[in-house]
Structure formats: structure tokens, C-alpha cells
Amino acid sequence: MPPCRGEEALAARFANRQARIAVIGLGYVGLPLALTLVAAGFATTGLDSDGTKLARLAAGESTLRQIPNDRVASALREGRLTVTGSWSCLAEADAVLICVPTPLGRYREPDLSAVEAAARRIAAHLRPGQLVVLESTTWPGTTREVVQPVLEATGLVAGRDFYLAYSPEREDPGNTAYRTATIPRVVGAADPESQRLALVLYGAVTERVVPVRSPETAEAVKLTENIFRAVNIALVNELKQVFGAMGIDVWEVIEAARTKPFGYMPFQPGPGLGGHCIPVDPFYLAWKARAHGVPTRFVELAGEINTAMPLLVLEALGRALDTTQGRGFRGSRILVLGVGYKPNLEDVRESPALRLIELIEQRGGVPAYHDPLVPALPATLPDHPSLAGRRSLPLDDAVLRDCHAVLITTDHDGVDYPRIAALAPLVVDTRNICARLGLTGAHIVKA
Structure with a gap:
């Protein structure tokens, strides 16, 4: 031509x-x-x-x-x-x-x-x-x-x-x-x-x-990059559950494992995946693979594990409320800390925090959120219409003392975590930020 x-x-x-x-x-x-x-x-x-x-x-x-x-x-x-x-x-x-x-x-x-x-x-x-x-x-x-x-x-x-x-x-x-x-x-x-x-x-x-x-190769490159991350995050999310059942801290394991200078790359567990790429891209490949009659079992399993994380966090929060305060979700005031899908970002697309807020409400809890970068949730949230327009609460002493638990879902910089640990009756930490800052106590629970 x-x-x-x-x-x-x-x-x-x-x-x-x-x-x-x-x-x-x-x-x-x-x-x-x-x-x-x-x-x-x-x-x-x-x-x-x-x-x-x-x-x-x-x-x-x-x-x-x-x-x-x-x-x-x-x-x-x-x-x-x-x-x-x-x-x-x-x-x-x-x-x-x-x-x-x-x-x-x-x-x-x-x-x-x-x-x-x-x-x-x-x-x-x-x-x-x-x-x-x-x-x-x-x-x-x-x-x-x-x-x-x-x-x-x-x-x-x-x-x-x-x-x-x-x-x-x-x-x-x-x-x-x-x-x-x-x-x-x-x-x-x-x-x-x-x-x-x-x-x-x-x-x-x-x-x-x-x-x-070819353009097909370039398109596959992008999917490969993000599916690599999705699969490895799913792996550490599953290891967190396995090691937790054994009384082993997965974050300590990861920190020790990353000292190996070859053959290992650290990934961090969390409350679920968010953003415009990692939670989405595996489904793009799986959809196209089905058109070619090819299974994507490994990729789809990773998606299932990551999608299930908010429910596992909810269960951990429920156990912590029962153990520390003898109460369930009904009527419990839960402050969700961080609705951006990752630290220091205001993007709430696919954020697991939004799913957690919905799950807490479904269990009869009274959730609110604080995020220094998201003063208000978007007026349009197609996947979470009941949350559209909700506003961030100030992180003042009264709010911290009045809640039954703080659930840390995103570890933004600039948040006064020591004050949270000092004032909140229960802190459920999905990001290990409290341990990284040396904050300890029976009321601080990893999830």
C-alpha cells in the first residue's frame, strides 16, 4: 500500500x-x-x-x-x-x-x-x-x-x-x-x-x-502490566488470610522477604482493589479470551479474591467490635478513613472504601467518612448511587471519641494517626500504617 x-x-x-x-x-x-x-x-x-x-x-x-x-x-x-x-x-x-x-x-x-x-x-x-x-x-x-x-x-x-x-x-x-x-x-x-x-x-x-x-501487541502489553499487579495483589491478600489464621503477621513476612535481592518483588495487601485499571483490566482480557474459546482461570481467580476483600475486612471489623466492645454492627458508628482508592490521591473510582460503607449500612451500622482529599463524594456515582454527594466529616476530637471504630482504608500522608490511635476506642487498620508508625495497643487491630 x-x-x-x-x-x-x-x-x-x-x-x-x-x-x-x-x-x-x-x-x-x-x-x-x-x-x-x-x-x-x-x-x-x-x-x-x-x-x-x-x-x-x-x-x-x-x-x-x-x-x-x-x-x-x-x-x-x-x-x-x-x-x-x-x-x-x-x-x-x-x-x-x-x-x-x-x-x-x-x-x-x-x-x-x-x-x-x-x-x-x-x-x-x-x-x-x-x-x-x-x-x-x-x-x-x-x-x-x-x-x-x-x-x-x-x-x-x-x-x-x-x-x-x-x-x-x-x-x-x-x-x-x-x-x-x-x-x-x-x-x-x-x-x-x-x-x-x-x-x-x-x-x-x-x-x-x-x-x-502490532497494535494488538501494544494493547496486550498494557493488560499484562496491570494483570501482573492484580494477580500478585490477590496472592498477598490470600496469604494475609492464611498467615493470619496461623497467627503470623503478613506485613512482617513481606518486609523480611523483600530483603532478598533477587527473585522477589513485594506487593502489599489491602481492603480491595480500586482505580481505573487494576480492577478493570483482568475482565477485559477474560472477555476477549472467551471470544477465542480460551480460559483465563488464573486471572479470574485473582479477580474473585480481590473482589472479596471488602467482605473479609467487614468480617474482621465485626469481630473486633464484638471482642473489644461486645457489640455488633447495628447502631455502631464507624468512621471510614480514606475513600481515595490509593494513598495521596482523590480518585474514588472502584474504591473499596465505597463498598465497605455500603456493607456497613447493610449490616445496620452508621458509617461516615473522612478524607482530606475528598471533601465530598461525586454527585454521580453510578455503582454507588446511595453514597453520591456525601461529605467528609472533620477529623476532630469529638468525632473520634464519638465513633465506635475507625476503619483505615486508605493511608494518606498528613493524617494525624497518633491522635486517632489515642482517641478512637477501636482502630481497624487495613494498611498497616499504625504498625509502621509504631502505634500499638489492644484497641488497634489489623485487617
């Missing part, structure tokens, strides 16, 4: 940072990517359907805690960043990067509606010579089987009239050790010309690019 006209010119514009790049989706992936493109010298347009988010960004206010306001404001002030909800600007872009959510549906099936909608919007403005890259996490085959047909319905053909590639996002929100520009980029494309251009673009933005032979 002959290459698109202007391929050399487009490669030169990418290499010289003279191209305009459009980023669809300005969330935890898209906004850092857009700002990284700006820092590399590209004129960048960020698109999003959330009018409130766009208004905040246009005013120079960051919508993510880990990104300072001045980084957004300076990008706008210098004229390198434009944010908009008008999709017509896609026609002006030399490359369009899709960074939209890929959640699960009601029955744990992949929900690609946002990807499909983005593809349709691109198709409405697609012109010859553009590069389109999907970054959203998804099942192997999505780029060719879902995105490409939508774009080619315009009459333009991938590899002849436009370019198409997949490069999985590798953001780790809250991780200050790595930046978007320093994390290696995996790139797989539908044809050699698309591959070459995608490598030139990402090579102008990130320190290292890693080419793979």
Missing part, C-alpha cells in the same frame, strides 16, 4: 515540534499528556465534554491534585495549550490522541462507548494525512476492530489516507518518582508508515519509545 502523501513532511513537523496535537479526554491520562506535549514544544488542543472541567482549566486551575495550577496557567498564557469542547478543531490537528475512559458495564463486560464516541467525532473531521492514536486501556484488537472501521467509514483508508496506532498510557497518579516524559512509551501501529510516524511523535515527547509489531 503506498504511503499517504505528505508523510515525510508530517514526520518532520513531529520531529521539529511544529505539529498541532489534539488530546481527547482531559482526565488523569489526558491532562498530564497534554501538558507534557506543551512542555516538549507542541501546540496542543485539549478536548473534553465536561463543561465544568473545561471552565476550570480555561481559568488556569488544575483539575488534578498532582498537577499545580501554575503549570496549567503558564501553558495557557504561552499560547501552547487550548482547551475546548468544540470538536471542529480536530480538523486542524496533525495528530489526535484518544485518552477516554474504558470502564466495565453492568455485567463486568468492556464498555467502549467513550472510545466509539471519540472515534465518531474524529471521523466527522478526519482529513488525509492525520495520525490517530488510541491510548485508552482495552482488549487486544480494539484499534483495528473498533476504531479503524469507524474512521474508514468516511471513505479514507488507514495506511493510505491516514495513520493509525496504539500507545497505552502508563500514568500512575500520585507517583512522584516518574513523569509522563520519563516513562517509556510502547507503540504498535496498523502499518509501517503509521508506526514510523507514531514513533517520531512519541520520541519527541518521551525519553524512550519501545516499538512492537
